[in-house]
Every structure is written in structure tokens, then in C-alpha cells.
Amino acid sequence: MRLDVVLRVATKLFLPFILMFALYVQFHGDYGPGGGFQAGVIAAAAIVLYAIIFGLQEACKVVPPAVVEAMVPLGVLLYAGVGVASMFTGSNYLDYSHLAHDQVHGQEWGVFLVELGVLITVTGTMTAIFYALAGRGKQDEP
């Protein structure tokens, strides 16, 4: 029996709950504490936990580095895109008043898309930094 059986089983039990909690914090940021940043960091922490317990190779198979590096600018693009879309509807930059049929729904759509952009960028950045730090130690290449 390997020595880290307890850690592996506990991680496998915990990981779905951590990811679910990250999504909960993201989507309930309007009604309770939360929002994009907290949810992004919690999701990145889940990926980091998986990489620590099961090894960097396994984590790279599940969440490839190419996907993570593509996520980093995608969130900023989404955020700026919402601003430009607001300009197309006739208001100022990042003014969500006319994105939907009335002002309150426009604001809710705007805030939802903006927080989604923040989530994508924060998760991508934190995971990319961890992959870079952990992948640097391989000094045994000839």
C-alpha cells in the first residue's frame, strides 16, 4: 500500500466540491459575497491541488498548458468586447444600459459577462504561473 493513499482518496472526494464552490461563488456574486476574482482563484486552487497530489504530467493531460495559455487573454478580450458592444448600441464605453430591452436587464447582462471574463483570466493566469514554476525544476535534460 502506498503511503499517500489517504491524500489521493481525500483529493478525489474533495475536488468536485471545490469546483462546484467556485462556480457557486461566481454566479451568486450578485446576491452574496463573491464575484469573479474569488471564483477564479478557487478554481485555480483546485487545479493546483490536483497537480500537487497526482503529479504535473497528469494535470497537464487534464488541463493542457495550451488551453491555459489561451485562457489568459480571452477574459480581457471578453471584457473589452462588452465595452465595445456597448458603444455599438449608442451609449458610452462600458455603459450597459442599452444591452437588453430595459436598463435593469441590460445592467445584469453586462455584469454577468464582465464577471465571466474576469473568471477566465484569473483562472488562466494563476494556473499558468503554477505550471511555469513547477515545470522549471526539470534540470535533468541533456
Next chain:
Amino acid sequence: MKIVTEIIANYNYWITIFLMVCGLYIVVSRSNLVKTLVGLSLFQTSVYLLFLSPGKILGGTPPIVADGFTVYSNPLPHVLILTAIVVGVATIALGLALVVRINESFGSIEEDEIIDRLRHE
């Protein structure tokens, strides 16, 4: 008794200043680069406390609008500090990456040894 009430009212700010002074001391005096970055992080978090303390109203609740509560704490400092926390962690991440590269180039992370190595080249 007036000195006791004065201490209790100002204890918050004094501990914040103590944390700030500790962070400043670590940044100025230690020569290990990782410890310097840790001191910078201490300094930043003490500034967050300094910002949040005047925003609290005694007898208020967190600034989430709900039925039955009328007095809320001020939400504006919370927003500014949220941005500041995330910028702080970005700074620390970049600083630590630079420390790793310095270690690979010069072989150590103590300022004294790096300056000696540069002086003897």
C-alpha cells in the same frame, strides 16, 4: 479611565501601524530577496487594514442590501481594496519569478553575495 477608552478606540490603528513598521523594517534591513518580498506583502496587507477601518460603522452590517437592515457599512473602500489585493498578488508573483531567474544567473539569492560576485568579475 479616559486613557483606557482612548487605547481601545485607537488600538485598531496602532496595530496597523505596527504591522506597517514591521514590513518596512523587513524590506529595508534583510538581504535575502524572498524575505524582502514577504516584507513587501506584509506592508501591503497592513495598508488594506488602514483603508478598511474608517469605512466601518458601528452597528452596521455588510453592504449587501437585505430586508430588515437599514444601517450598512461603506462599500467604497471594499471595492478599492479588492483591486489592491489582486494587484498585490500580481506584483508578488512577478517578483518571485525574477528571484528564480536571479538565482539561476548568479547562484544565490542573498544581496551581499550577489554584489560580491558582481564586484569580483
Next chain:
Amino acid sequence: MVLLTLLAAVTIGIVRTRSLFAVAVLLGAYSFLMASVMIVLDAVDVAMTEASVGAGISTVLVLGTLYLTKVHETPPRYTAMLPLFVAVGTGAVLIYGTYGLPEFGAANTPVNTHVGMSYMVRSIPETGIPNVVTSVLASYRGFDTLGETAVIFTAGIGVLMLLKRFGKKG
């Protein structure tokens, strides 16, 4: 108040230890204590961010750096008297400055009367979002959040440029 004293004790520990691994663990404890203090100050969003960012990501970053460098700090070569005087002098001047601050927790200070409180009454009619911190962050002050997201993006690109190994080059 007990929390604040614990915070000061943990800080003294961080200043005095020589083992950098202990510094990483103490930094995590410091972040959790700071998050608890923030909850007492009614800042729940900020507390959640500080707990997750400080105790989660910051500890992982410091441990990752220690994995790639060394773990012990060498003792200093000279005694640090001048920095101590500078630090204590700055602290004394700042404590003298706190006597000009308004009373703690009052509701009629200039901080709590102008635009900050007007967001509380304007949030539900204009945006329909009960969490005022989120609505201010994403709608009223959305431009600042765009800048903040750009800062995270820049830090991520910077770290990737510094540390990533491309292909099989050593």
C-alpha cells in the same frame, strides 16, 4: 481585539525566523488572521478575496520559489541599527498622525457621507443587484476593473516569459 494581538505576534515571528519554509507557513496563517479581522470590520467580499488569494495562491507561489532556490536565510553580516531607527521613527510619526483621524465607527465622517453611501440607495433601482460591492465593481467603477484585469494579464505574461521552458532546450 484578540485577533489583532495574534496578528502582531505572527508578524514578529515572520521577522525573526531564519527558515524560509516557516516564513511561508506563517504567511498563510497571517492571511487567515487578516481575513478574520476583515470579517469583524464588515468587509465580507474583501475577506473572501484575501483568504483565497493570500493563503492559497501566495503560499503556493512562495513554496514554488523555495523549491527552485534554497530554504535557509544566511545571518546578516552587520547589525541592523539604522533600519531599526528608521522604522521606529516612521512608526512614531504615523502614531502621532492617527490622532487626527475621526472617531472609529462614526457615521458622520466625510468618508461615509458622500458618494459611498449614495451607491447603497442607487444600486437596486438602477442595476437590480443586491450586493453593492459587486455592482460598484462591475458597473459603476467598471473601468477600474478593466485595468485590474489587464494587470493580472500582464503579470501572467511576464511570469510566462521569464520562467517557461520552450521545447527541449535546457
